[in-house]
Amino acid sequence: MVTSFVENVPEGADTERVARDLVAQGNKLIFGTSFGFMEPMMKVAADSPDVKFEHATGYKTAPNLRTYDSRTYEGAFMAGVIAGAMTKANVLGVVGTVPIPEVVRNINSFTLGAQVTNPNIKTMVVWINEWHNPPKETEAATSLINGGADVLFQNTDSPAVLKTAESMGKRAFGWDSDMTAYGPKAHLASAIINWEPYYKKAVGEVLDGTWKTGPNQWWGVKEGAIDLVSIADDVPAEAKAKLEELKAGLKDGSYHIWKGPLADNTGKEVLAADKVADDDFLRGINFFVKGVEGKVPGTDK
Numbered sequence: 001m002v003t004s005f006v007e008n009v010p011e012g013a014d015t016e017r018v019a020r021d022l023v024a025q026g027n028k029l030i031f032g033t034s035f036g037f038m039e040p041m042m043k044v045a046a047d048s049p050d051v052k053f054e055h056a057t058g059y060k061t062a063p064n065l066r067t068y069d070s071r072t073y074e075g076a077f078m079a080g081v082i083a084g085a086m087t088k089a090n091v092l093g094v095v096g097t098v099p100i101p102e103v104v105r106n107i108n109s110f111t112l113g114a115q116v117t118n119p120n121i122k123t124m125v126v127w128i129n130e131w132h133n134p135p136k137e138t139e140a141a142t143s144l145i146n147g148g149a150d151v152l153f154q155n156t157d158s159p160a161v162l163k164t165a166e167s168m169g170k171r172a173f174g175w176d177s178d179m180t181a182y183g184p185k186a187h188l189a190s191a192i193i194n195w196e197p198y199y200k201k202a203v204g205e206v207l208d209g210t211w212k213t214g215p216n217q218w219w220g221v222k223e224g225a226i227d228l229v230s231i232a233d234d235v236p237a238e239a240k241a242k243l244e245e246l247k248a249g250l251k252d253g254s255y256h257i258w259k260g261p262l263a264d265n266t267g268k269e270v271l272a273a274d275k276v277a278d279d280d281f282l283r284g285i286n287f288f289v290k291g292v293e294g295k296v297p298g299t300d301k
Contacts, residue, residue, distance in 0.1 A: 151188070
């Protein structure tokens with residue numbers, strides 16, 4: 001079996017060109033790993049019925065294209081549990097990327113996690129409206145710290161937020177990979193995605209002929225796709241124990257992050273008492289929970 005990959009593919013026409021090139025090279029299973037690849041992949045899949053396509057974070061499917069995602073909000077929640085225990089100011093800061101449900105869900109879940117260990121926290125958000133822009137991330141992180149936040153979290157993949165926290169004497173998290181090395185004094189933990197279990201499953205299904213399209217494959221702690229790693233030595237033992245307890249609950253399905261009663265930050269009930277949010281609810285979140293300051297951009301009436 002031969003594997004090939006193309007890095008740093010721009011979204012749009014280049015996506016389609018690269019996907020068609022991969023088909024022409026004889027690849028029989030093609031993964032696209034950015035939300036913006038969705039439309040080009042749909043076009044190429046329609047023209048290549050003998051090739052299987054997998055699109056990360058998308059919502060459109062075809063007979064030979066299915067979608068998959070990781071429950072990044074579970075990693076955000078676990079980071080929040082640590083953040084709530086470690087903040088001295090009771091003010092947390094989040095550098096937000098693009099205000100879509102995925103990111104809003106992460107910000108809310110981080111806040112809900114923090115409230116487990118510290119019900120007095122508030123979360124401030126600064127948006128950069130990009131997925132990766134280290135100068136803007138640095139600027140946003142600096143703004144949050146100057147605004148009173150002493151623990152930072154982000155939905156961006158560069159270590160800029162962690163580096164900024166390190167340089168300003170505050171604490172922060174790694175996101176999507178273990179970022180300890182970029183800010184060892186600031187680093188509290190890193191929320192990571194492990195795509196390996198899903199890729200093994202997808203490739204195995206193509207090889208044995210059982211691959212089929214269907215609803216989004218959404219994997220989390222339960223499937224070994226999400227974890228919180230490299231927790232700092234100075235995190236209190238009771239916070240670490242609480243995290244392990246909650247992680248075990250996520251793994252066996254006994255604990256639900258999104259369970260009522262829950263209100264948004266205007267006081268409106270969004271989940272009734274004892275009601276557990278289903279995946280449709282989670283995919284459509286466009287509000288901030290109680291504890292997060294401000295409004296989700298674009299939701300003003």
